[in-house]
Amino acid sequence: NAGVTQTPKFRILKIGQSMTLQCAQDMNHNYMYWYRQDPGMGLKLIYYSVGAGITDKGEVPNGYNVSRSTTEDFPLRLELAAPSQTSVYFCASSYNTEAFFGQGTRLTVV
Amino acid sequence: ILNVEQSPQSLHVQEGDSTNFTCSFPSSNFYALHWYRWETAKSPEALFVMTLNGDEKKKGRISATLNTKEGYSYLYIKGSQPEDSATYLCAFPGTYKYIFGTGTRLKVLA
Numbered sequence: 750n751a752g753v754t755q756t757p758k759f760r761i762l763k764i765g766q767s768m769t770l771q772c773a774q775d776m777n778h779n780y781m782y783w784y785r786q787d788p789g790m791g792l793k794l795i796y797y798s799v800g801a802g803i804t805d806k807g808e809v810p811n812g813y814n815v816s817r818s819t820t821e822d823f824p825l826r827l828e829l830a831a832p833s834q835t836s837v838y839f840c841a842s843s844y845n846t847e848a849f850f851g852q853g854t855r856l857t858v859v
Numbered sequence: 860i861l862n863v864e865q866s867p868q869s870l871h872v873q874e875g876d877s878t879n880f881t882c883s884f885p886s887s888n889f890y891a892l893h894w895y896r897w898e899t900a901k902s903p904e905a906l907f908v909m910t911l912n913g914d915e916k917k918k919g920r921i922s923a924t925l926n927t928k929e930g931y932s933y934l935y936i937k938g939s940q941p942e943d944s945a946t947y948l949c950a951f952p953g954t955y956k957y958i959f960g961t962g963t964r965l966k967v968l969a
Contacts, residue, residue: 792948792959
């Protein structure tokens with residue numbers, strides 16, 4: 750099993766550009782999450798999904814969109830990148846027990 | 860949004876000192892509490908899953924206790940070592956959401 754695979758690992762975007770952060774898990778977990786981690790802060794929940802076709806907002810959803818067309822994939826879309834979205838992004842999945850994390854994507858918006 | 864708080868935010872201790880920190884969470888609708896260890900540039904690593912009031916878990920020099928009635932968990936590190944330096948996160952799997960505390964950043968000085 751690969752666990753949770755997150756791509757890319759690093760990305761620099763210009764203000765106003767768009768991009769999609771990919772997340773895939775092969776553990777057949779229903780729950781998937783996107784978090785962002787800002788310097789000196791903990792993890793803030795952006796969006797989450799409880800199964801294919803079902804997504805909902807977390808604590809900091811503004812500026813992001815998600816979709817969950819399959820159990821395995823949960824991409825995060827940034828439509829108009831802003832400097833405030835410079836952060837490290839983590840995708841995770843869980844099945845009522847512990848969460849398993851991807852390796853993170855370090856995004857810089859300049 | 861559930862409120863999961865950790866204290867202190869950061870902590871510096873000398874090598875060999877023992878230390879502890881706190882995670883506070885809503886005591887109603889308790890399901891489980893998770894502790895994670897998170898080193899810079901890595902993804903969080905699960906330490907403990909705690910489910911029962913009065914639970915005490917141990918892993919080497921690290922242990923944790925749980926009080927679900929009053930809504931807190933303590934993490935203890937005995938004889939801290941420089942390799943214990945990390946951020947320690949607690950997480951509360953609320954209904955459909957997996958909410959993390961802000962974390963306690965521990966720095967062990969040699």
